[in-house]
Amino acid sequence: MKAIRMHGRGGPEHLVYEDAPQPQPAQGEVLVRIYATGVIATELTWNETYQTKEGVARPLPIPGHDLSGVVEAVGPGVTDITVGSEVYALTAFGRDGAEAEYTIALPTELAPKPRSLDHIQAASVPLPALTAWQAFFDHANLVEEQTVLIHGAAGGVGVFAVQLAHLAGAHVIVTASARHHDFLKELGADEIIDYNTTRFEDVVHDVDIVLDMVGGEIIERSWNVLKKGGILVSVVNPPSPEQAKAHGVRSVWFIVEPSREQLIRIGALIDTGRIRPIVETVIPLSQASQAYEQGLKGHLRGKIVLRVIN
Numbered sequence: 001m002k003a004i005r006m007h008g009r010g011g012p013e014h015l016v017y018e019d020a021p022q023p024q025p026a027q028g029e030v031l032v033r034i035y036a037t038g039v040i041a042t043e044l045t046w047n048e049t050y051q052t053k054e055g056v057a058r059p060l061p062i063p064g065h066d067l068s069g070v071v072e073a074v075g076p077g078v079t080d081i082t083v084g085s086e087v088y089a090l091t092a093f094g095r096d097g098a099e100a101e102y103t104i105a106l107p108t109e110l111a112p113k114p115r116s117l118d119h120i121q122a123a124s125v126p127l128p129a130l131t132a133w134q135a136f137f138d139h140a141n142l143v144e145e146q147t148v149l150i151h152g153a154a155g156g157v158g159v160f161a162v163q164l165a166h167l168a169g170a171h172v173i174v175t176a177s178a179r180h181h182d183f184l185k186e187l188g189a190d191e192i193i194d195y196n197t198t199r200f201e202d203v204v205h206d207v208d209i210v211l212d213m214v215g216g217e218i219i220e221r222s223w224n225v226l227k228k229g230g231i232l233v234s235v236v237n238p239p240s241p242e243q244a245k246a247h248g249v250r251s252v253w254f255i256v257e258p259s260r261e262q263l264i265r266i267g268a269l270i271d272t273g274r275i276r277p278i279v280e281t282v283i284p285l286s287q288a289s290q291a292y293e294q295g296l297k298g299h300l301r302g303k304i305v306l307r308v309i310n
């Protein structure tokens with residue numbers, strides 16, 4: 001099969017489009033024909049891209065763990081997944097990914113593709129939507145009428161975070177550069193702060209939840225905008241527990257986990273028109289390195305998706 005493989009650790013310059021062995025589904029596994037895959041630009045910097053979850057090196061790893069495609073075959077013991085069904089998924093890091101014509105997924109990772117989306121749109125959903133979902137509902141326990149501050153609101157994760165927080169009945173404050181403001185308002189942002197001209201900590205106070213997709217100094221500057229008992233959730237850098245304690249708040253950093261159940265619920269929200277995916281650009285699989293270069297610049301609106309089948 002054709003695939004993108006990393007020939008060395010580092011940046012997009014190591015990505016090579018070439019022939020690779022087609023995987024075969026073992027006991028409990030599913031073989032998926034990939035139609036499209038979402039790009040996670042920072043994935044090339046993670047240890048999990050180059051090793052198994054047990055820490056064993058994976059030579060020539062295939063990146064890309066967001067997929068939309070069709071079930072090609074199932075391994076022994078898989079009884080609840082039908083060959084030919086359209087699926088989307090975030091697959092676990094630590095295994096070969098979806099920047100290929102075929103990949104292996106587990107039944108617990110695969111959900112039916114939202115009916116209202118094509119494969120390109122569906123491939124832009126799993127990792128960012130699951131990240132926003134898990135941040136708000138598994139870690140921060142968001143409830144109606146709370147105030148949330150979302151940093152990096154126009155990016156891949158941010159566009160889902162804004163929509164899910166709005167849908168949950170929160171007051172949604174976001175930071176983004178000016179060109180995204182009208183767009184973010186349409187998605188459900190109530191207050192928008194241009195991070196190039198305004199320091200958010202000068203104008204925001206008494207927030208219940210800060211969700212950070214930017215990291216670095218943004219974390220340090222966020223402590224004082226939280227109300228006592230609030231929570232700072234970063235998906236970029238672990239916030240200091242000592243700082244959290246000193247400010248009378250909680251903090252968490254987490255890595256998103258695959259979830260069939262949550263993707264089914266997210267798919268239902270999409271199919272009923274309550275949230276929608278945002279695709280910045282579509283690029284052919286063979287030009288994956290360009291997609292990563294663009295993604296690493298960090299000023300996206302939504303996701304870059306690689307088209308695997310025309």
Ligand SMILES: NC(=O)c1ccc[n+]([C@@H]2O[C@H](COP(=O)([O-])OP(=O)(O)OC[C@H]3O[C@@H](n4cnc5c(N)ncnc54)[C@H](OP(=O)(O)O)[C@@H]3O)[C@@H](O)[C@H]2O)c1
Binds near residue numbers: 214301
């Ligand atoms: N832990 C996890 O499980 C997990 C899961 C998903 C993602 N992540 C991480 O989360 C981060 C964001 O991912 P992503 O895919 O959403 O990123 P992305 O698509 O690259 O988006 C980044 C966004 O941040 C905005 N931005 C840049 N600097 C900013 C600032 N100072 N203040 C406010 N907004 C700013 C950019 O908008 P402008 O055009 O306005 O600059 C852009 O829209 C990455 O570091 C990624 O690795 C972690």
